[in-house]
Amino acid sequence: MKIDIEQKAARKLASDINSMLSKHTRPVKFMEVCGTHTMAIHSSGIKSLFTRKLLLVSGPGCPVCVTEKLFIDQAIFLGREYGACLVTFGDLIRVPGSEGSLADLRSKGGLVKVVYSPMDAVKIAIDMEPKPVIFLGVGFETTIPTVAATLKAARSRNIRNLFVLPAFKTIHRPLKILASQEELTGFLLPGHVSAIIGSNSYDYLARDYHKPGVVTGFDALDILLAIRSLVDMAINNEARIENNYKTVVKTNGNAFAMALIDEVFEPAKASWRGLGTIPESGLALKAPYDIFDAYRQFEIQVAPTADDARCKCARILTGELTPNQCGLFGTECMPETPVGPCMVSSEGTCAAYYKYGGSFFES
Amino acid sequence: MCLAVPMKLVEFTGDGVGKVDAGGVKADVSLVMAPEAKIGDYLIIHAGFAIEVLDYEEAMTRLDLFRELAEATANEAID
Numbered sequence: 001m002k003i004d005i006e007q008k009a010a011r012k013l014a015s016d017i018n019s020m021l022s023k024h025t026r027p028v029k030f031m032e033v034c035g036t037h038t039m040a041i042h043s044s045g046i047k048s049l050f051t052r053k054l055l056l057v058s059g060p061g062c063p064v065c066v067t068e069k070l071f072i073d074q075a076i077f078l079g080r081e082y083g084a085c086l087v088t089f090g091d092l093i094r095v096p097g098s099e100g101s102l103a104d105l106r107s108k109g110g111l112v113k114v115v116y117s118p119m120d121a122v123k124i125a126i127d128m129e130p131k132p133v134i135f136l137g138v139g140f141e142t143t144i145p146t147v148a149a150t151l152k153a154a155r156s157r158n159i160r161n162l163f164v165l166p167a168f169k170t171i172h173r174p175l176k177i178l179a180s181q182e183e184l185t186g187f188l189l190p191g192h193v194s195a196i197i198g199s200n201s202y203d204y205l206a207r208d209y210h211k212p213g214v215v216t217g218f219d220a221l222d223i224l225l226a227i228r229s230l231v232d233m234a235i236n237n238e239a240r241i242e243n244n245y246k247t248v249v250k251t252n253g254n255a256f257a258m259a260l261i262d263e264v265f266e267p268a269k270a271s272w273r274g275l276g277t278i279p280e281s282g283l284a285l286k287a288p289y290d291i292f293d294a295y296r297q298f299e300i301q302v303a304p305t306a307d308d309a310r311c312k313c314a315r316i317l318t319g320e321l322t323p324n325q326c327g328l329f330g331t332e333c334m335p336e337t338p339v340g341p342c343m344v345s346s347e348g349t350c351a352a353y354y355k356y357g358g359s360f361f362e363s
Numbered sequence: 364m365c366l367a368v369p370m371k372l373v374e375f376t377g378d379g380v381g382k383v384d385a386g387g388v389k390a391d392v393s394l395v396m397a398p399e400a401k402i403g404d405y406l407i408i409h410a411g412f413a414i415e416v417l418d419y420e421e422a423m424t425r426l427d428l429f430r431e432l433a434e435a436t437a438n439e440a441i442d
């Protein structure tokens with residue numbers, strides 16, 4: 001598509017949105033649940049198109065940001081005490097634990113490998129046999145079936161030295177908690193998580209909480225289109241779940257992926273940074289795959305952790321505050337010297353505000 | 364939270380794996396979640412797996428919609 005058409009379409013959408021809002025008395029506040037949307041919104045400068053009547057806040061959809069510090073400490077313990085090779089996606093390695101990060105462990109000679117696909121862990125386990133190889137299981141529904149498929153492959157190849165340290169998160173339970181916040185008007189729902197779980201899996205938002213939601217893609221135009229639908233529903237006091245990303249997301253999601261998840265995992269409580277422990281918001285390995293569970297196979301002794309009390313990540317992840325309201329933002333806490341996970345992850349809200357600036361005071 | 368990119372399926376390499384291509388960058392991906400994929404389809408790739416086949420007709424509908432929006436802007440400008 002020609003740039004010219006894109007620009008014109010974007011201008012039209014923004015003017016539609018602003019003219020709808022000009023007739024509406026109360027401001028609207030939408031939450032983007034997905035970290036990739038957070039980055040897309042900031043990098044495209046979308047926020048600068050709107051007046052203060054439209055607030056966009058980030059939610060808990062950056063997997064690294066919602067991972068508890070305790071998890072980092074447990075991973076480091078496994079690396080140090082058992083000499084395990086830790087396998088992870090790249091985003092996690094600079095997250096500060098109580099005493100340093102995975103990157104620090106590696107610089108002191110610990111084995112930490114960054115992979116693109118969890119499948120790479122199978123090959124690493126074969127190469128390193130009999131040393132324990134532990135995949136750090138952080139991620140949402142998009143990532144979870146890829147780990148399930150990896151464990152199925154490991155099981156069929158009878159690999160005995162590969163484990164997963166599960167800290168997976170599933171989105172519906174926290175969304176329900178957020179949906180009960182009075183001042184949130186609606187949700188921009190994630191694109192690729194929805195490809196797995198389907199656009200109809202969010203029906204409860206409209207039915208039980210009277211909150212509209214739009215599943216959307218990642219181009220600026222996709223996001224503007226979704227915002228226009230949300231504003232339209234908000235000012236007419238309607239609540240529906242719309243699928244604005246039909247190119248990829250099916251109403252019922254991906255049955256093959258869901259079957260993989262069901263075969264390997266079962267719902268379990270999970271601990272979210274910012275939201276605390278939420279029942280059925282994570283996953284545990286079920287038999288016969290529980291032999292891969294690092295929590296079951298290794299005794300892990302780490303002290304309880306405390307987050308830096310000055311870090312406002314927890315309240316940023318629930319849309320209550322924006323990064324500029326944290327006293328450390330841009331001074332003590334910067335991407336090179338992160339204090340909290342919201343600044344470490346490339347999808348973190350603080351990192352997005354830091355990198356793209358400009359719209360600091362827009363919301 | 365889950366960056367995924369479209370790449371074109373160019374070859375079946377066996378064992379439920381396919382070769383995908385995006386601007387000359389090739390990769391092997393698992394097709395276990397998209398077994399219906401055909402050569403020439405665009406697949407959404409996340410962490411070495413195709414998580415969905417891109418719906419061509421929907422992609423075209425979307426382009427038409429954006430064209431209409433762009434035209435509407437042009438008309439508004441004349442009004």
Ligand code: SF4
Nearest residue numbers: 312313326333340350
């Ligand atoms: S700027 Fe740093 S310290 Fe402040 S909330 Fe964000 S991550 Fe935490």
